[in-house]
Amino acid sequence: MSLGGLLGEGTGAALQQVRTEPIQQRSAARLSGLLDAAAAVVDEVGFDRITTAMVAERAGASIGTVYRYYPDRVAVLHALHERAVARFRQRVVDELSASTLTSWWDAVDCVVTAFVGLYRTEPGFRIVNFDDRDGAPAADAVADADFFARRLADVLVNEFDLPSGDDLIFRLGVAVEMADALLARAFHSDPIGDERFITECRLVMRDYLDRFYSPQALDLLATLP
């Protein structure tokens, strides 16, 4: 789940992707250099044509260096995905603080906007996000989505007084799944993103959550014990 884990400071699994934590400064540059190279290569040749040799060469490193940091080919792509998600997280924060939020809806809208922005500007993300659903990430994905739903729930509860609880988390989880699917569809064959799906995504999110959390629904809820 790609929207998952957006607000987490690392979801646990993320950090263990790196085999050996770099100790000297130069290797930090190496690490991000490898990811930059991977992003470029993925954009050029696609997900399933990428080879470790290409990544190494593009990064000006040797094969062995790749394996020093990542246990296998797929882990490199995972890490690329993780980094993109981290940048997205920052983007959400920026977006949230740059906007004047008058209701929970504005916050949700910011998240969608940030995600769309990520698709558009982060090299390789579009492809990695589609293809990263295999194998290993599958297990993490649900945990990530759940984690993200919890974080988002915190924000909505604290900022907009939505009623906290498992119901809210579950519904945000549902919303995240739907949004991810629709945005993936929007960008599937269109680097700019098909606006119809993006618009419909916002609409669906709002309608779905309005059902439970519109002012009217909340008022109604308040009148009941």
Add this chain to the structure above:
Amino acid sequence: MSLGGLLGEGTGAALQQVRTEPIQQRSAARLSGLLDAAAAVVDEVGFDRITTAMVAERAGASIGTVYRYYPDRVAVLHALHERAVARFRQRVVDELSASTLTSWWDAVDCVVTAFVGLYRTEPGFRIVNFDDRDGAPAADAVADADFFARRLADVLVNEFDLPSGDDLIFRLGVAVEMADALLARAFHSDPIGDERFITECRLVMRDYLDRFYSPQALDLLATLP
């Protein structure tokens, strides 16, 4: 898109997956045996760890035999998916004819029910379905989803007088994406399927489509030119 192509009699690419059409009877059994083996292996080791050797061994055949029928490893998984979809198609038909349909909603509900049943009973489908978005099928997937949306639109237009047109197809496409995401989520870590997500899927589908195609909405639409 996994719900995609459900009602199609083959989407064009489907039939060309088999390299050589079997001529003698025994080879028909071989073919389905290979798929059974692939399904079992996929269930055991997962999508990206499956090897042609594993499939061959499980089927009691040799590597060469696999390649006699399928051009490559991915084609085997395509074929497995296709077979599952074919069975699903039958299940939809059964479901539709076994139910008394009083509105378009009943038809949509049947599709969801059939899809859930497929997840539960078709070996290997759960995993293949997740990963079928990736790699090669990715391109087909959107076409499939679109194709399925069109077929479903036909049914709803003919049986329940929904207004035909691109809008209906687009909205069904959106609905398909959402349903697929939510059902995938329901079965992601639960072989039986998390009922909360299944229920929510039905609810979301209905709410979303009701917005445009509820009796009230249709009446309203009718009063306008």
Add this chain to the structure above:
DNA sequence: TGGTCACCGAGTGGAATTCAATCATCCTGG
């Protein structure tokens, strides 16, 4: 009995991964 059809499995090639050797940097005692 000749001609397809089906099957086999060692062989090929390319990509993933390993690992022993080498280089770079840091650290410490003098």
Add this chain to the structure above:
DNA sequence: CCAGGATGATTGAATTCCACTCGGTGACCA
């Protein structure tokens, strides 16, 4: 300040793995 050992970082040839090919062998048919 500076040997020079210790440890981190890098290398790339060697190895392993795996998808895929192909020539040979038997099975069915007419």
